[in-house]
Amino acid sequence: MSNLFFAAALLPDGWAEDVLVATDGQGRILSVTAGAACPAEADRFAGAAVAGIANLHSHAHQRAIAGMGESSGDGADSFWSWRDAMYRALDRMEPEDFEAVAAQLYVETLKAGFTAVAEFHYLHHDRDGSAYADPAEMSHRAVAAARTAGLPITLLPVLYNASGFGGTPPNAGQRRFVHDGAGFDRLTGALRGAYGESSDVRLGIAPHSLRAVPDELLGETLAAHPQGPIHIHIAEQRREVEDCLAHHRRRPVEHLLETQPVDGRWCLIHATHMTDAEVAGVAASGAVAGLCLTTEANLGDGYFAAESYMEQGGRWGIGSDSHISVSPVEELRWLEYGMRLTSGRRTVLAGGPRRSTARRLVEAAQAGGAQATGFEAGRITPGLRADIAVLDTDHPLLAARRGDALLDSWIFAGNAALVRDVVIAGRAVVRDRRHPREDEIAERFKITLGRLLG
Incomplete structure (x- = not known):
């Protein structure tokens, strides 16, 4: 079991703060607790979480x-x-x-x-x-x-x-x-x-x-x-x-x-x-x-x-x-x-x-x-996969927004990259806008296109 802690999250019944999400070894959500304290061993995310x-x-x-x-x-x-x-x-x-x-x-x-x-x-x-x-x-x-x-x-x-x-x-x-x-x-x-x-x-x-x-x-x-x-x-x-x-x-x-x-x-x-x-x-x-x-x-x-x-x-x-x-x-x-x-x-x-x-x-x-x-996901709720995108609430385009205003600004306020972290099956695969293999993958892509299109 692993724990994810979000400063805010959109849950099926609305927005909540200090949300602790416990997941099992397969990345499924076991429990969701709002207003929780952050355990020492939790993976902590500062932004606002929405289901992917x-x-x-x-x-x-x-x-x-x-x-x-x-x-x-x-x-x-x-x-x-x-x-x-x-x-x-x-x-x-x-x-x-x-x-x-x-x-x-x-x-x-x-x-x-x-x-x-x-x-x-x-x-x-x-x-x-x-x-x-x-x-x-x-x-x-x-x-x-x-x-x-x-x-x-x-x-x-x-x-x-x-x-x-x-x-x-x-x-x-x-x-x-x-x-x-x-x-x-x-x-x-x-x-x-x-x-x-x-x-x-x-x-x-x-x-x-x-x-x-x-x-x-x-x-x-x-x-x-x-x-x-x-x-x-x-x-x-x-x-x-x-x-x-x-x-x-x-x-x-x-x-x-x-x-x-x-x-x-x-x-x-x-x-x-x-x-x-x-x-x-x-x-x-x-x-x-x-x-x-x-x-x-x-x-x-x-x-x-x-x-x-x-x-x-x-x-x-x-x-x-x-x-x-x-x-x-x-x-x-x-x-x-x-x-x-x-x-x-x-x-x-x-x-x-x-x-x-x-x-x-x-x-x-x-x-x-x-x-x-066919993936059992789409909400942050027990029984579904912990596939989650975390919005960067420190970004100027999201400054002073709370709740649904975060979503309205994400979708309608500009073209900056506002997703800071991405969690797949309970594990962060993008952190602070970086994928751990993105440079290697991009270099291979550029070489490939040079051969295909050059």
Whole structure:
């Protein structure tokens, strides 16, 4: 057993001071005591503790090209032109390169205040599209990178079978992603054997999208994987909606809800373009909407119907996706700011009068992230993991703030790094804004990018 002591902490029933958190050997919380004295052997943190937020959508390999798609092309640029450029840029990536890039990303993820990551992992095969001797080679590299950083990971191997609705054959840029049903089962079986009992790894599946996984294959895959999270890209771009209508005579979310047993295991990534009926259907299903505001803005995807969805009790969380930004602050801020820009109102997502906007956003993201990743976390309470971010209350941006004002200032008052410490499973992995291996990991990352992009 170990003890953590926080000057202040946000607990399920509100803010408290002098909070002692006792954890067991697996990093689960045994007890939480407010107004406590600090034991001599406790690990003491001077700031304000909040339960961590999971980053529920990551493509780690895309960290290598963050910021490199911002020059205009010969014609109108879109998600689809960016995707082609991304395929070309990553064509040279070897397993050791991917691990180096992922490790850098995961350190950045921790330092930003995220305490878990859901890796939507589709870079499976060798550069020519052939399988590695171990079909899980690249997945192992993702886990190795997460363990180097000390970040819990939900590994979501992607099933990618077609390049468009109707089973259109994959194109050359997708050769490293593609599986048939049997190949995908071999991959997931290998991962269950390697990580099925791991405390720091959760396993799920990620049918890439309705356009990349035909209905029959999707049904077979779901039947073969009756447990664990299910994540899927859906309704991200208008062209996807148009193509789905042309093929299925239904919109993507409508089609998914009518043909598959969508429930709390599911995380619907983006879900940007939905009708009112689709919004209501997703909210009623218990699934989590996986929102990636900075990537959706960067790619010109569109904006999620946040106010309506939240009014209907819809569950949601946030992810950094392409890693054009790795920041829970920026994702949550732009969720609210998007509503302000489109509605002409302020504090749109606060949920009622005299409520903290940031607290509602943070608590929803904590709960949705925990559900979508499968890690028992998201609150500082007995029985859950001690995955905690500690805000630096000595920072000028948080000066004289207490309680919910700390959260409002964290999310809305600036861009300084306000997370000072991060605790994973009861152990500090970031202390005073430093990760113990960040210099080594960053140097390896820079060498790797010099080889990939130089």
